[in-house]
Amino acid sequence: DAGVTQSPTHLIKTRGQHVTLRCSPISGHKSVSWYQQVLGQGPQFIFQYYEKEERGRGNFPDRFSARQFPNYSSELNVNALLLGDSALYLCASRHTPKDRGRMETQYFGPGTRLLVL
């Protein structure tokens, strides 16, 4: 079975540009989450989507947005890129949103490495 896939694998942009990152979850998984991982730090939660609705949002500016499509794939959009947006962007999928307290296993993709110059 295919795992979580992300595209592109690498991307170089300049400040002020816009970027769209894509994620396809594991077949049958309806929940997708996005994380930003800056070098040397743990992943930071950005968004969670389930059944095309936003179910959670981390502490990121409005320049970050996302959506989920009927086939459960997802896009992360970042506008007006800043140098500090350079990071590994991870997508994770799971079957359902986590019940309170119980952390259902998330399956992470390989990530998209974004470099902003």
Add this chain to the structure above:
Amino acid sequence: LAKTTQPISMDSYEGQEVNITCSHNNIATNDYITWYQQFPSQGPRFIIQGYKTKVTNEVASLFIPADRKSSTLSLPRVSLSDTAVYYCLVGEEDKIIFGKGTRLHILP
């Protein structure tokens, strides 16, 4: 929010057992404890999850004392390929909070 604290780094030798302890003093009653492993330039990979006492799977054991304010991930007979960052996470309703993790370096 249930914050976790782990050692920043650890070194060990091949064939040794490695124990990584995580503290989570304000863990909520319903929270589970989960550990992930991450290799460079890859996404984190689930290792093990538990609620109390001891959980064991094919790759690791997780020990959780009665007060649940800490947990210990135990990796038996590590190899060079176990060199990675290990994250301890405690359940949150809508988001997962990763700390900086423990950078484990296995020496030959």
